[in-house]
Amino acid sequence: MTIYNKLLLLGLFAVSPLSQGATGIAFIHGTGKQTNALDDYWTSEFVDSVRQGISSPANYSVINCDFDQYMWEEAAAGCLVNQLTTFIDAKGIDSLIMLTHSNGGNIVRWVLSNPTWDSRYPKVIAATSRVIALAPSSAGTPLADAVNQGNSFETSLGWLLGYNSNAVKQQQVSSMSYYNGTWLNGTANRPALSKPFEVVVGSDVDSAVWDSDSYCAGYQYQVALETTQNWLDDCSDGFLECSSQGAAGTVWFTDKQLTQGQEPLSHQQSRRACFNLDSLIRNHI
Template sequence: MHSTARRSSALALLLGLQPAQAAEVIGVAFVHGTGVHTNATRDYWQPGIIDSVRQGLPDRRNHVVISCDFDQYMWKPKAAGCLADQLTGFIDRRGITQLVVITHSNGGNVMRWILSNPTYDRRYPKIIRTVRKVTALAPSSAGTPLADAVINGSTFETSLGWLLGFRNDAVRQQQVGHMATYNAQNLYGTAGRPALPTPFRAVVGSDVDSSPTDADSYCGGYAANLGLEFTQNWLSSCSDGFLDCSSQQAAGSVWFIDTARTRGAEPLSHNQSRRACFGLGTLLRNDLTQ
């Protein structure tokens, strides 16, 4: 070793200095729910919540909005395969070392598939190592009776077409009995199953408001909230119009139930939990680096 280098090393040891560590690079990925999307920012989330959340990043460019075909079963190439491809590309392109994933509805199931099956795809282990936490907004972890109603061809098929799509495989997957089987055999994080390798925290929507005289009912779209209040009649008293609270709480842990933290203690309907409603964007933003 050169004498100057030896002296520098000795001085560093004497002073107790440690080699400089590379700074962590934090990124956030938004993973949509059921549906086929080529531009999920516009068609699923809308820019308001994306822009609100990414302000909490040290580098606001380090975000990605996933756009895949989640009308498929969660393990299919166009679903989990597409998600894995886009997450891996984002991690590599931006040098992400800590990834926060924000999912909505069935997107939580697709993400859980990746986290639960590390040997299924060569891309999964790197994603699992990089993901620091998953924030699951109204995840359909235990399915919904409304999916059963759509598949069984009841009158729900026409009234829920805007929300669920028609008889596609993702809706079949979200039938209550089907999700019970997947949770027992293929997915981690539910009662009696191994824990997920990274925190999976649910934000639970507990009610729907759709009064025409209440301005809060218009956040996320009044017509959508009106439809969700109608379907709530076939769910439990605690639901977001699409999912019972028990389904949303079935995997991982509960971060919070809507009214505990939203502005004005407002509930989040299933549509509002993917919008910048009642301070949700700020809550997600402040949590990014926690």
């Protein structure tokens, strides 16, 4: 073989897909035991739009785990890393973007913060390039406290939180304060997370019956979240106060700064294709 042919062969090998890594995105749901998060949590409209932001849109995974459990449980973090590992191996992913919502951000932070807890964690951490956390419950919510006290919130928030699950207990304000001070990184006075943790904050809820924007992601949910917002700070998405959402990592933006028409994102809307949220994420990645 001539020197020219050898160099040509080496050049072809250097750009061969087999020698290159791949970017992938994983959609990680919040509280709840999911078996079909694509349809029941995110919707295809949102997922199919966001994944166009990576070079190979087929490199995506929608996680389905039991996030009604404490974040360190096998059904939660264990399930998450198992599904991510399968995805990484199947697609040759070496640049993993995790897109999380609500309590999903806590489970991801658990994995990133505790690499020696489980032998499966380091591979996932090494492949991860960044986390985009939509309305993460990083400092918990007073509504979780209310649910565990068995008052009227237990009925009104069943669709969002479930009923007295370990995940709800975990998201009590005092519980998250303890976890943030001991086991979790990324909050004030704690070590930084090993990967970027970029946060989108939802700051308000609109439920005016005459406003078409109130119907995005389901009008009935906006009405419920407008009600629960009365027990939270003025800046909240109906489930989480802004301070909780921004407690870990770095705030990428607060809804009205970038959304179409400067519309707020309720906790329900921050996982749907509302007010160009999907295109903002797509362009960002």
